[in-house]
Amino acid sequence: MVNKLANVSGGEIFAIPLFLSDRSDLERFKKSDFSGENKKFAYCRIIKDLGGGGILIEVFTLINGLSPEIEDIIQSGRLFPPITINGLGIYKKRWPKVGQEEKYDCEIDSHFSQIQLLLPALPHEKPRLWQNGQEKFISFEESKDYEEWTVWLSSHLEKRFIESLKARVINI
Template sequence: MVNKLANVTGGDIFAIPLFLSDRSELERFKKSNFLGEDKKFAYCRVIKDLGGGGILIEVFNLIDGLSPTVDGIIQSGRLFPPIAINGLGIYKKRWPKVGQEEKYDCEIDSHFSQIQLLLPALPGESPRLWQNGQEKFISLEESKDYEEWTIWLSSHLEKRIIESLKARGINI
C-alpha cells in the first residue's frame, strides 16, 4: 500500500495563499497564519488523485479572503488549464481546505475526459499527449498548444498564479 501525503477527494476546495510563495515547502502552518484583511487567496478544486502522476486540480479566477462561497469560487471560471500538484501544500496545511463540492463528479463538473496534458518526450520520440488515461503521439509543433504535465510544488504554483494575475493587470 502506498503511503499518501495528502488525503484528498474530488470536489475538495482549497485556498491557495498568495503571500507565502517565498516560504519553504516543508514549513507547517497554523490557522492564525491566514487571518487578516490583507491576506489574499486563490482557490483550487481537486479533480482527481492520479497517484504517482500527482493530484489533478483546477485553479479558479476568484481572488478573495478565506470565506467565499463554493459556488462563487466555481462560477469564477478557470485561471488556466488543469494541472498536477504534489500535495505537500495540502499535507503541511499551507493550503487550508475551505469547502467540499457536494455530489462532485469529475466528468460533469470538471470535464475530466477533455483535460489534456503534454507528457515529456522520451529521447528520439515525438511528444505524447495524455487525455482521459490514454496517450497519443503528436508533433513538436502541436505540443506547443498544451499544458505540460509538471507536478507543481506549492510555492511554484503560487508564483505562477501571481504571474498569471499580473499578466491580466491584476495586482495583489
C-alpha cells in the same frame, strides 16, 4: 503499500495563499497564519488524485479572503488549464481546505475526459498527449499548444498564480 502524502477527494476546495510564495514548502502552518484583512487567496478544486502522476486540480480566477462562497469560486472560471500538484501544500496545511462540493462528479463538473496534458518526448520519440488516461503521439509543433505535465510544488505554483493574475491585470 504506498502511503499518500495527502488524502484528497474530488470536489474539495482549497485556498491558495498569495503571500507565502517565498516560504519553504516544508514549513507547517496553523489557522492563525491565514487570518487578517490583507491576506488574499486564490482557490483550487481537486479534480482527481492520479496517484504517482500527482493530484489533478483546477485553479479559479477569484481572489478573496479565506471564506468565500463555493459557488462564487466555481463561477469565476479557470485561471489556466488543469495542472497537477504533489500535495505537500495540502499535507503541511499551507493550503487550507475551505469547502467540499457535494455530489461532485469530475466529468460533469470539471470535464475530466477533455483535460489534456503534454508528456515530454522520450529519446528518439515524439511528445505524447495524455487525455482521459490514454496517450497518443503528437508532433513537436502540436506540443506547443498544451500544458506540460508538471507535478508542481506549492511555492512554485503560488508564484505562477501571482504572475498569471498580474498578466490578466487581476489585482492581488
